[in-house]
Amino acid sequence: MNQEKMPAECKKSFPCILCKKRTKPKDRKKCESSAIRRFLRKNFLVEAKTTDILCNKCRHLYHGNKQTSPLSKSSQSQSTQPSSSMPSPPSVSLPIHRTPSSHAYCFICKRPGPKLVVVPSSSRFLAFIHNEIIIPAGSRCCPSHIIDGEFITGALDNLQTFDSSLFNRTGILDLIHKVRNYAIQNSSCRFTFEPSSMRSSDYPTLTGLSKEHFEDLHSFISSEIRNTQNRGTRMSLGIFLFKLRSGMSNKLLATIFGISKSSLCRAVKSVRAALMKSFVPHFIGLQHISREDVIQNHTRPLAQELFGSFTDQKAIAVFDGTYIYIQKSNNFQFQRKSYSLHKGRPLVKPMVVTSTDGYFLTVLGPYLAKNNDATILNHMLSTNVEDLKGWFQEDDVFVVDRGFRDSLDVLKELGIRAEMPRLLSKGEKQMTSLDANASRLVTNIRWVVEAANARIKRWKYLAQVLPTNQVPYIGDYIRIVCAISNRYCKPLSTGNEDEDLMLASKMRYLSTKVNSLKLFVEENSLDKRSVNWEVASDSFEFPNLSEDEIRTLTCGVYQLKMFPSYIQEYLEGDVDIFIHKEYHGLIRVKLQSRHVSSKQYLLWIQFSESEISAWYCRCRAGARVVGVCSHVSAVIWYLAIGRHNKEAIPSIQDWSEFVTDATVIDESGESGDSDMEE
Numbered sequence: 001m002n003q004e005k006m007p008a009e010c011k012k013s014f015p016c017i018l019c020k021k022r023t024k025p026k027d028r029k030k031c032e033s034s035a036i037r038r039f040l041r042k043n044f045l046v047e048a049k050t051t052d053i054l055c056n057k058c059r060h061l062y063h064g065n066k067q068t069s070p071l072s073k074s075s076q077s078q079s080t081q082p083s084s085s086m087p088s089p090p091s092v093s094l095p096i097h098r099t100p101s102s103h104a105y106c107f108i109c110k111r112p113g114p115k116l117v118v119v120p121s122s123s124r125f126l127a128f129i130h131n132e133i134i135i136p137a138g139s140r141c142c143p144s145h146i147i148d149g150e151f152i153t154g155a156l157d158n159l160q161t162f163d164s165s166l167f168n169r170t171g172i173l174d175l176i177h178k179v180r181n182y183a184i185q186n187s188s189c190r191f192t193f194e195p196s197s198m199r200s201s202d203y204p205t206l207t208g209l210s211k212e213h214f215e216d217l218h219s220f221i222s223s224e225i226r227n228t229q230n231r232g233t234r235m236s237l238g239i240f241l242f243k244l245r246s247g248m249s250n251k252l253l254a255t256i257f258g259i260s261k262s263s264l265c266r267a268v269k270s271v272r273a274a275l276m277k278s279f280v281p282h283f284i285g286l287q288h289i290s291r292e293d294v295i296q297n298h299t300r301p302l303a304q305e306l307f308g309s310f311t312d313q314k315a316i317a318v319f320d321g322t323y324i325y326i327q328k329s330n331n332f333q334f335q336r337k338s339y340s341l342h343k344g345r346p347l348v349k350p351m352v353v354t355s356t357d358g359y360f361l362t363v364l365g366p367y368l369a370k371n372n373d374a375t376i377l378n379h380m381l382s383t384n385v386e387d388l389k390g391w392f393q394e395d396d397v398f399v400v401d402r403g404f405r406d407s408l409d410v411l412k413e414l415g416i417r418a419e420m421p422r423l424l425s426k427g428e429k430q431m432t433s434l435d436a437n438a439s440r441l442v443t444n445i446r447w448v449v450e451a452a453n454a455r456i457k458r459w460k461y462l463a464q465v466l467p468t469n470q471v472p473y474i475g476d477y478i479r480i481v482c483a484i485s486n487r488y489c490k491p492l493s494t495g496n497e498d499e500d501l502m503l504a505s506k507m508r509y510l511s512t513k514v515n516s517l518k519l520f521v522e523e524n525s526l527d528k529r530s531v532n533w534e535v536a537s538d539s540f541e542f543p544n545l546s547e548d549e550i551r552t553l554t555c556g557v558y559q560l561k562m563f564p565s566y567i568q569e570y571l572e573g574d575v576d577i578f579i580h581k582e583y584h585g586l587i588r589v590k591l592q593s594r595h596v597s598s599k600q601y602l603l604w605i606q607f608s609e610s611e612i613s614a615w616y617c618r619c620r621a622g623a624r625v626v627g628v629c630s631h632v633s634a635v636i637w638y639l640a641i642g643r644h645n646k647e648a649i650p651s652i653q654d655w656s657e658f659v660t661d662a663t664v665i666d667e668s669g670e671s672g673d674s675d676m677e678e
Contacts, residue, residue, distance in 0.1 A: 016055035017048055027056040036062050044169060045092075092172065096128075098165035101136040108141050108155055116140040122149055122196045125178055131156045134165045148200040148211045191257065193238035207241035208459070213488045214238075217279065224274035230259050231267060239264060240271035244481065247460030272473065275480050283483035286362050286386045291315050291393070298355035301497045303445045305504035307397045307419055316356050316397040319404065320449040321349045321373045322456060324366060324474050325465045340369035348471065350478050351376050352456075356399075358448040358492025360482040362386055366474050374406035381410060392416060399446050419445075424620065433518065436624030437511040444507070444556060451492045455485050507555060510626045517606055517614035518623050526580070526588070527602055527618075533578040533588060538643070540579060543610055545640040553612060553636070555627035564650040566591060566634035567642060571649075577639075585613075591631045593619075603631050612636060 014023050017031070018040065031037050031048040039062045040046040048054075105112045123146060124135040133156060145155045167175075182197060191206060192198065193214070200211040207214055214237070222233050231239070235257070243253060250268075254261040282288055289298075295313050308314040325347045329335045338346040348366035351373075355361060364385055367376050377400075380388055394415035400407070402421055411418045421442050422435035431439065457463040459481050466474065521527060547560070554560060569592055580586040585607050593599040603617035615632045616622060622629045628636070642649045 014053045016058055017052040018044060018046060018058040018061075019055060021055060023053055023055045028053050029056070029059055030054075092167045092169075093164050094167060095163065096134050096165045097132060097161040097163065098134040099136065099139065099159055099161050102139050106141045106145070107135070107139050108145050108159065111142055113140070115143070117143050117146070119146070120149060123151060125182075125196065126150060127156055128175075129179075129182065133159065133161060149195060150200050191235075191238060191242070192232075193234040194232070206245070207238055208245045209241065209484070209488060214241075217484070217487075220279040221271065221274035224278055225270045228263075230263055231257075236267040236271050239267050240275075243268060244459045244461045244477065247464050272476055272480070275483075276476050280476075280479050280483045283486045284360055284362060284479050286388065286391045289361070291391060294355050294359075294361065298357050298359040298491075300356045300445070300493060300495045300500060302495055302500035302504050303356035303399075305501055306441055306445065306508065307399070307417070312395075314396050315392060316399065316445075317361060317392070318354050318356060318399040318446055318449040319351065319373075319377065320401060320446075320453065321351050321367075321376060321403075322453040323347045323349060324462060324478070326471060326474075327465055327468050329468045337368045337370055343369075348474060349376065350475065351380065352449060352453060352482075354449050354452045356445055356448060357494055358452050358455075360452065360486050363475070363478050363482050366478075372406075373401070373403035377404055377407045378410055381407075381414065389414065399442060399449075401446065421446075430618065430620055430623055433513070433515040433623045433625060434511075436621045437513070437626045439621065440555070440624050440626040441507060441511060447558070448492050452485075455489070455492075456481055503555065507626050513625045515614070515616055515623045515625055517604055517616040521604055521616055526586075526604065532581050534581055536577045536579040536587060541609070542639040543607055543612065545612070545636070547637075547641070550633065550637055550640065553628055554633050559628065559630045559633040560637070562630040563634035563637045564652060565594065566630065567638050567649055568652050569594075570634070570638070577635075589635050591634070601631055603635065605632060605635060 014028055015021060016023055030050060031040070031052045031054055032050050036054070036059075037048045037050075040048045099107050101107075106116055117140060119135055119139050119141055121137070124137070124139075127133050127135055145151055191202075193203075193207075195211070195215070198211075203209060203211045203214050209217065214234075218234055218237050221237065225233050225236055227233055239253065239257060242248075243250075248256075250261050250264055254264045257264065259267075295315055299313075299316055303316050304313055307316055323340075323343065325343075325345060326338065328346055329338065335346065338348060340347050347369045349369060349371065350363050350365040351367065352363055353361045364380060365376070367379075371379075384390075395417060397417045397419055398404075398411060399419045402423060404418070404420060405423065408418050408420070419442050421439040422431060424431060456478060459477075462474075462477060462481065526532075551557065551560060570589075575590060575592075578588045580588070587605050587607075588602065589605075590600050590602050593601060601618045601622070603619075603622065604615065605612065606614040615628050615636075617629050617631050619629055619631060622631065638649075
């Protein structure tokens with residue numbers, strides 16, 4: 001039959017009034033029954049006429065509902081879903097943007113499968129909340145677009161979407177239910193710490209932990225604390241971590257989280273007790289880790305090579321006391337015991353023990369401020385706290401600072417080696433070369449405990465002055481922070497085994513050498529004869545060294561961090577570089593001390609065309625051969641790199657112009673006033 005002569009009735013389509021799909025002749029049925037029209041009006045808000053068409057699938061919805069009588073519904077168990085949750089075809093169009101439904105390709109970048117993931121329902125809901133976009137259930141995307149259950153920033157910005165979305169009764173009710181719960185959770189406080197209501201980027205800012213680490217920490221205490229009407233277990237944990245991280249008062253935190261001060265205090269107390277019971281014992285204390293595990297997994301090869309041996313490896317621990325400041329107590333006896341003459345303020349002292357990679361082995365105390373480090377260590381050994389004598393064995397190494405010098409005899413009796421920076425001899429102003437070299441070996445390992453103490457103070461609550469009523473819980477707070485660091489933070493220092501072995505061999509070899517340039521300066525009185533020195537020109541020859549080569553000279557990175565301040569003061573001051581007239585390749589510079597205004601240090605550097613051959617500085621540790629001091633490293637960096645590239649010199653702001661110096665009086669202003677009076 002010719003298409004032009006086809007009757008108009010054959011061209012007409014018969015869509016279903018409920019699902020809007022085109023129906024075939026065999027699947028059509030008119031809504032002649034008043035019961036069917038009442039069913040559509042009651043359940044789908046659809047006003048049907050007797051001439052309207054229902055498809056076979058939608059007609060089965062009516063027959064299925066008809067067969068379920070009220071008596072049979074009441075006999076069902078409470079676990080069955082109500083009739084309102086019965087799925088229905090989409091029939092309501094709302095002006096909300098919707099993405100295309102995709103299974104074989106990513107709906108964001110259109111990349112085909114098979115390595116695609118189904119978008120979680122929580123991610124689809126957050127996309128609706130934050131971007132007002134409906135993502136159909138079952139849609140798939142690339143795994144790189146979702147991190148921690150959330151779309152990455154900008155992933156949903158340039159999507160191709162439809163201007164409207166079709167909903168059925170079930171979908172609308174489900175969306176309303178989710179939005180209602182979201183509004184209730186965020187009505188009193190934005191920070192609920194629920195996975196569906198907070199962005200992943202908010203967790204590190206508020207708690208110091210990523211979203212994944214927060215959930216892992218929550219799993220340790222979820223069974224120890226209970227949900228209340230005002231706060232859940234996640235919110236209680238978030239309040240505790242937020243308090244430690246920010247150091248805010250309970251009154252201010254109660255306002256932020258929208259709960260009473262008493263409720264907030266109970267949350268902090270319950271979380272602290274739960275962490276001490278279920279989390280801390282697994283990640284802090286000598287009993288949570290074996291001696292062999294520390295040797296194999298938490299000891300730098302550099303430390304083992306310097307103070308131990310790979311044939312007979314020893315446990316190496318670094319000891320240091322840190323300070324937690326407290327308010328002045330009304331109890332005069334405790335006030336005297338907690339007052340530190342060294343710091344001039346009341347405090348308590350926890351003793352921190354770490355491995356050579358910064359892993360916290362244990363934290364003991366806190367101890368009274370009147371106890372010095374040596375007294376605390378002697379007490380720990382005499383009381384054998386945490387089985388200290390049983391855990392450490394003979395010939396193990398304790399790396400300590402000079403404050404432990406009164407404990408050396410006790411450690412020697414126990415067979416434990418103590419590595420400590422050398423003491424300056426009485427009446428001397430500078431260490432000998434050998435003493436300075438030996439001290440450098442210790443400081444190259446001992447710095448990790450200082451960095452570990454800095455990790456503790458990053459939690460602002462422990463860096464500020466604590467009220468005296470928190471003294472009983474200071475030890476708990478510090479152990480919790482250290483356990484969190486062990487569990488979730490990277491090691492402070494690991495080192496490459498080959499590089500560490502090479503550096504250790506170099507340092508041990510140099511530690512036996514004396515400073516030849518020091519002897520040369522003293523024998524020839526190069527610090528006194530100024531006639532033989534002349535100001536070096538800007539273009540005088542100096543070895544072109546890279547930063548890696550300078551780092552090899554320093555045997556560390558601390559000196560390189562200090563050079564910007566020294567170079568800036570050198571450039572702003574009236575200081576010249578002098579070169580010797582007779583001895584080729586020998587320069588002399590005078591640098592200002594950063595600690596004392598009246599003290600300056602003379603330093604000498606000897607070099608050839610391609611390398612630095614010797615150095616000597618008049619500072620306390622300037623005679624060492626194992627590495628160079630900060631003064632020498634600053635001059636070397638400036639001559640090798642900085643003077644050729646001025647932009648490479650970091651600029652440090654001088655704030656003196658914003659602060660008044662009372663010792664400086666403007667004489668011109670006084671004379672003007674006197675003239676006016678006359």
